[in-house]
Amino acid sequence: MNTNLILIADDDADTRDVLTVALEQAGYQTLGVNRGATAARLLTVAKPVGLITDVRMPDMNGMELCRLARRQPATADVAIVMISASYHDHDVDAGLRAGADRYLAKPLSPRQLVTELHNAISERYQFSAA
Template sequence: MAHVLVADDDADIRNLVTFKLNQSGHRVTAVEDGLAALRAAREQPVDLVLLDIRMPGMSGLDVCRNLRAEPETATLPVIMITARSQEGDIEAGFAAGADDYITKPFSPRELSSRVTALLNRAAT
């Protein structure tokens, strides 16, 4: 199916998301910080990116802005997965260019459904 890039500094979340997406048939590249996420997205084609907001080195918001600024990744679907749930945080995620925003804790099934929905929209 799709190749999904997961960036989260929490190993438990990264492993859970990777497991669920693999279970759904996706290929996953998982990294632990924003700089690694940006590097991975530039070096290998991915179909969708899941970003935590608070990560060492570079925030998910900054990664998203960088992806949107580069022609090769400008239309790449991006979902923010974060514990930041205030209205201003959600607005900041969408302002940075995110296509969807999921707050922690989240349902792995819901995450998988949102990934599938966004991939389907991007394919049309």
């Protein structure tokens, strides 16, 4: 696992750019992709410590990506923050049931996202080490 790498999966280039800047300022390395299927392939190759995924993306949505990550032993412990413009209770519940550690609403506060991601990574690491 690359303990400093965050994979960002979002089909919106502006969102990826904002998240990249915020995460790199916080000391993370980033890898951004615009499709869920690309992110699924990179999860096992790049071995990031964290994944930020939009719910709605072409070819594989964030829910599917999250479930896939949790099913694979090599990626089961990656910290996952799901982001979406849809923030109804049933959407949040579905994201958390799919395996996301956090579910945040767009538009995002980059500072909040970095904090939530850092906390999710810390929780996953403590859980894995126990």
